[in-house]
Amino acid sequence: MKKVTAGFGLGVLLIFCATVSMAHFGMIIPSNDVVGKDDKKEIGLLLQFTHPFEGGPQMQMDKPEKFGVVVGDKVTSLLDSLKEKKVDGKSTWESTYRITKPADYIFYMVPKPYWEPAEDKFIVHVTKVIVDALGAEEGWDKPIAKEAGLPAEIVPLTRPYSLYAGNIFTGRVLKDSKPVGDCEVEVEFWGKGKTKAPTDSHVAQVVKTNEVGYFSFVMPKAGWWGFSAIMEADNPIKLENKDKKVELGAVLWVHAYPME
Numbered sequence: 001m002k003k004v005t006a007g008f009g010l011g012v013l014l015i016f017c018a019t020v021s022m023a024h025f026g027m028i029i030p031s032n033d034v035v036g037k038d039d040k041k042e043i044g045l046l047l048q049f050t051h052p053f054e055g056g057p058q059m060q061m062d063k064p065e066k067f068g069v070v071v072g073d074k075v076t077s078l079l080d081s082l083k084e085k086k087v088d089g090k091s092t093w094e095s096t097y098r099i100t101k102p103a104d105y106i107f108y109m110v111p112k113p114y115w116e117p118a119e120d121k122f123i124v125h126v127t128k129v130i131v132d133a134l135g136a137e138e139g140w141d142k143p144i145a146k147e148a149g150l151p152a153e154i155v156p157l158t159r160p161y162s163l164y165a166g167n168i169f170t171g172r173v174l175k176d177s178k179p180v181g182d183c184e185v186e187v188e189f190w191g192k193g194k195t196k197a198p199t200d201s202h203v204a205q206v207v208k209t210n211e212v213g214y215f216s217f218v219m220p221k222a223g224w225w226g227f228s229a230i231m232e233a234d235n236p237i238k239l240e241n242k243d244k245k246v247e248l249g250a251v252l253w254v255h256a257y258p259m260e
């Protein structure tokens with residue numbers, strides 16, 4: 001809905017999406033991005049597909065194809081831990097995860113393809129979030145696509161936790177483990193509809209990667225920020241015997257704290 005695709009006029013887009021500029025994002029949000037030694041060792045995780053800035057409309061998220069965590073070299077599927085929770089009649093998912101040792105925990109999710117009639121394509125937003133536990137502070141910069149079986153990912157160059165509002169965040173977009181240049185990265189604040197945008201086009205910010213896949217963005221406000229690198233998947237998906245394009249998003253969520 002951010003782009004008017006051939007054959008679809010603005011009028012059609014408006015029917016499906018209240019505001020043209022709203023972008024949808026895959027989301028994994030942990031209850032905490034940093035778990036200290038005195039904190040509860042159980043973290044909650046929320047998985048959903050929505051328009052984060054506006055706090056909706058909520059979009060249906062079927063049970064993901066993959067959901068798990070990479071700790072060091074170890075990949076663990078957490079699919080069985082997911083519990084469905086309906087929000088506005090649409091499925092979201094919740095999980096809890098117990099921290100067992102000092103490490104950076106890289107959570108990832110590959111959703112089932114979502115059919116978006118307004119854009120005449122499927123959407124697959126492969127999503128990551130990284131939690132540091134018990135002062136480990138290492139492992140966050142590791143690509144996990146190969147081990148976890150992700151078609152694309154954002155690898156952070158800025159440590160992706162314990163950030164401040166006002167920090168610059170830099171990441172690198174990889175598809176099939178190769179850098180993606182000239183790629184649009186949509187950026188959205190998880191405003192839940194409480195943050196006001198001066199115009200519709202302020203809802204999602206857009207930066208592009210340079211020729212070797214790097215992008216940067218300064219986060220102006222404390223809270224959760226989502227970065228979504230928008231690509232096209234290699235293979236179309238058939239719908240009623242017609243090949244449909246697949247929007248492949250590589251999404252990373254980071255949390256910025258206020259500086260007091």
Ligand SMILES: [Cu+2]
Nearest residue numbers: 017023024059
């Ligand atoms: Cu949408």
